[in-house]
Amino acid sequence: MTVTVPEADTGAEADVDATEVANEAPAGLPAGWSARAGAFVVDVFFGVGVVITCLLVAQSASLSGIAWLRWGSAAVAGAVFLAMAVNRWLLPTVTGWTLGRSLAGIAVVNRDGTPPGVFRLLVRDLAHLLDTAAVFLGWLWPLWDSRGRTFADLLTRTEVRRVEGERPNRRRLAGVVLAVLAVLAACATALAYFGVYRPELAVEQARQQLAVDGPRIVSQMLSYDVASIDNDFARARGLATDAYRPQLVEQQDAVRKAGPVDNDYWVTNSAVLTNTRDKAVMLLLMQGQRGEAPKQRLITATVRVNFERSAAGQWQVANLSVLAKPNPAGEPK
Numbered sequence: 001m002t003v004t005v006p007e008a009d010t011g012a013e014a015d016v017d018a019t020e021v022a023n024e025a026p027a028g029l030p031a032g033w034s035a036r037a038g039a040f041v042v043d044v045f046f047g048v049g050v051v052i053t054c055l056l057v058a059q060s061a062s063l064s065g066i067a068w069l070r071w072g073s074a075a076v077a078g079a080v081f082l083a084m085a086v087n088r089w090l091l092p093t094v095t096g097w098t099l100g101r102s103l104a105g106i107a108v109v110n111r112d113g114t115p116p117g118v119f120r121l122l123v124r125d126l127a128h129l130l131d132t133a134a135v136f137l138g139w140l141w142p143l144w145d146s147r148g149r150t151f152a153d154l155l156t157r158t159e160v161r162r163v164e165g166e167r168p169n170r171r172r173l174a175g176v177v178l179a180v181l182a183v184l185a186a187c188a189t190a191l192a193y194f195g196v197y198r199p200e201l202a203v204e205q206a207r208q209q210l211a212v213d214g215p216r217i218v219s220q221m222l223s224y225d226v227a228s229i230d231n232d233f234a235r236a237r238g239l240a241t242d243a244y245r246p247q248l249v250e251q252q253d254a255v256r257k258a259g260p261v262d263n264d265y266w267v268t269n270s271a272v273l274t275n276t277r278d279k280a281v282m283l284l285l286m287q288g289q290r291g292e293a294p295k296q297r298l299i300t301a302t303v304r305v306n307f308e309r310s311a312a313g314q315w316q317v318a319n320l321s322v323l324a325k326p327n328p329a330g331e332p333k
Contacts, residue, residue, distance in 0.1 A: 028161040030148030031106035033140075036160055042100030042174055046181045047084040051077045053185050057192040069195050073188060080184065089121045095168075099177060102170045107163050120156055127152035202277045210275060210307060213315050214282045215267035218305055221248075221317060222265040223288070229260055241308050241316045248317075261291045265301075278309040279318075301325060 054077035061069035087098050092108060096115055101107055108124070110116050116124070130151045131138025138151035147159055221239050224232035233252045240248045265288035273281045286301045302324035307315045 028164055030142070030146075031104070031160040031162050033142050033148070035104040035106050035162075036142065036148075039098065039100035039104040039106060042103060042178070043088055043098050044084065044100075046178055047080055050080050050181050050185045050188070051084075053188045054080070057188045057196070060192055060196045064196050064200065066195055069191055073191070076184060076188065080181070088125060089118050092116070092121060093118055097168060097170075099170060099174055102168050103174055105163050106160055108158055108160050111157055111159060113161075116156075116158055120158065124152050124156040124158055127155045130155070199277070203275060206277050206280065206309070207272050207275050210280050210282065210315055211270070211272055214272070214280075214305065214307060215270050215284060217307075217315060217317060218282075218284055218286070218303065218320070219265050219267055221320075222286075223263055224260070225262050225264075226260050229256075239317055241310070241318045244316075244318050244320075262289075264289050273304075280307045280315075281305070282307065283323075 054073040058070045058073035058077065061067075061073060091098055092101075093115060096107055108116060108121065110120075128138070128150070131141075134151065141150050142148040142160075148161075149159060153159055217239050221236040224236070236252070237245055237248060265286050267284050268287050269285040271283050273283055275281070282305045284303050284305060286303060288299050288301070289296055290299050291297060301322060304321045304323055305317055306319040308318040310316050
């Protein structure tokens with residue numbers, strides 16, 4: 001586009017490029033607060049959100065021992081931060097724009113209208129911490145400052161001005177960038193849920209379930225009546241894993257040979273020592289009574305039990321170790 005300008009000496013007219021006129025025009029007006037806020041959201045807000053999300057995922061993965069998720073999330077966070085740094089500090093010195101400011105039609109300049117260097121832009125963004133520390137007053141200062149400056153602008157001697165004339169149309173690029181950031185944040189959140197939170201939730205649910213079912217399973221396995229010993233022993237075998245069942249059968253056969261008496265156990269205290277989703281170890285303090293009146297006696301025992309979850313989702317005893325053998329209550333062990 002050209003405009004016709006009369007020449008001073010001859011009165012003739014000459015064609016001058018409109019872009020050159022705009023570039024040689026006096027400094028633009030201060031940028032509006034809403035335009036600055038919109039540019040900041042595009043340039044910083046969404047990127048920071050992705051960085052924070054990825055770092056939280058990396059921390060959670062580190063605590064859970066998932067190395068690939070930790071390093072992957074940290075790498076994505078680093079890549080997004082690097083892209084933000086290039087857009088925020090390098091591009092303005094090369095093209096005069098950041099992505100967000102090109103959409104808003106504003107630019108950061110020195111007081112004389114020249115573009116600031118990388119170092120000044122970096123210091124300016126660091127100085128925004130002062131805008132935030134002053135109860136966000138610095139961010140609102142442009143609303144009544146005649147030149148629309150924040151505290152950071154006052155410190156670094158910069159201003160944000162409207163840019164007159166043509167400017168790059170980067171709406172499509174901005175849309176793509178924001179879509180990519182949204183996808184990255186969603187993927188990081190999904191990986192955190194399925195890779196960290198959901199497994200940990202399953203482990204905690206297994207722990208809570210075993211804390212209730214474990215004492216009942218052990219009590220049923222160790223308790224039997226002479227009158228129903230066959231059914232009681234069969235029930236006990238159903239509570240054991242395939243690997244532990246032969247050992248349990250040997251113990252039951254030994255009881256039969258020694259002459260069985262009524263044996264009734266209950267758990268007085270228990271704790272899940274360690275557990276995963278499908279395996280666990282419990283410590284149980286037990287009391288019981290053996291025999292029939294008048295020869296009936298109270299007994300105590302401490303056992304350590306390994307549990308495994310069956311294919312049907314039921315907890316079964318994989319091993320049972322007696323730490324303190326059954327003794328009459330009140331007698332030394």
